Amino acid sequence: MKRHEFVKQFAVGGSLLVAAPFVLASCGKDDDTPEPKPIPPGGIEVDLEASAFAALKSVGGFAYQGDIIIIRQTETVYLAFSKLCTHQQCTVTYSSATGTLPCPCHGSVFTNTGAVQTGPATQSLKRYSTSVAGSKLTIKD
Numbered sequence: 001m002k003r004h005e006f007v008k009q010f011a012v013g014g015s016l017l018v019a020a021p022f023v024l025a026s027c028g029k030d031d032d033t034p035e036p037k038p039i040p041p042g043g044i045e046v047d048l049e050a051s052a053f054a055a056l057k058s059v060g061g062f063a064y065q066g067d068i069i070i071i072r073q074t075e076t077v078y079l080a081f082s083k084l085c086t087h088q089q090c091t092v093t094y095s096s097a098t099g100t101l102p103c104p105c106h107g108s109v110f111t112n113t114g115a116v117q118t119g120p121a122t123q124s125l126k127r128y129s130t131s132v133a134g135s136k137l138t139i140k141d
């Protein structure tokens with residue numbers, strides 16, 4: 001092997017060795033899950049008459065507002081959670097058939113309280129309080 005070939009191979013191999021700990025550290029780690037953004041002190045108001053929330057007209061429907069998933073659980077009860085899966089921050093959905101929040105990325109499932117039902121996630125979804133007045137839904141920490 002000529003000197004320049006050796007140096008070239010060493011440089012590539014050395015780069016991989018240097019990068020390996022960073023690459024490995026970023027895979028599959030869920031203990032550094034960022035906290036969802038805090039809700040402003042007055043809460044977030046959602047106009048349930050707005051077209052963006054048309055899915056909430058039906059029990060079992062869900063919609064997103066920023067990083068929050070809103071679910072209409074019954075005629076009068078709305079649930080709100082962080083939409084960010086606590087595993088690696090994919091957006092969770094809602095299954096009205098099972099009443100759970102599945103994550104499409106790696107199969108985690110959360111109950112309708114936000115608790116982990118199936119991993120790999122190990123931490124619950126952040127749950128917010130909700131109240132309804134007329135067609136206004138207010139979501140608070």
Ligand code: FES
Nearest residue numbers: 085087088103106
């Ligand atoms: S991001 Fe991995 S299960 Fe949700």
